Amino acid sequence: MFIYKICTAALWAEAERARVFRGAPVDFADGYIHFSTATQVEETLAKHFSGQADLMLVEIDADRLGDALKWEPSRGGALFPHLYGVLDLAAVSRVLPLPLATDGRHALPPLPA
DSSP: OEEEEEEEHHHHHHHHHHTEEOOOHHHHHHTSEEOBOTTTHHHHHHHHSTTOOSEEEEEEEGGGGGGGEEEEEOTTSOEEEEESSOEEGGGEEEEEEEOBOTTSOBOOOOOOO
């Protein structure tokens, strides 16, 4: 199963240099790295990244994260994956740009369900 992290290109470039992703400011504030499932990515983009350019979509093999990955309910009750630790880039399967379409929405690539 794959899960997804949305972050800025600059933040991801920093992670690639360090070979580990420690999180975005919101992750530091909450104490874990926020992820979305394939079915949650579009809503996450609209709710938290609307109109923001220069974003990357990072696809992660959830099975490689071990016990540090927890599935926890959001305010609406849906379960979201949260990583209590750093993301080792060895678990990343691909990194894709998220360009903005002319309507201001992000152009999502096909994602495995």
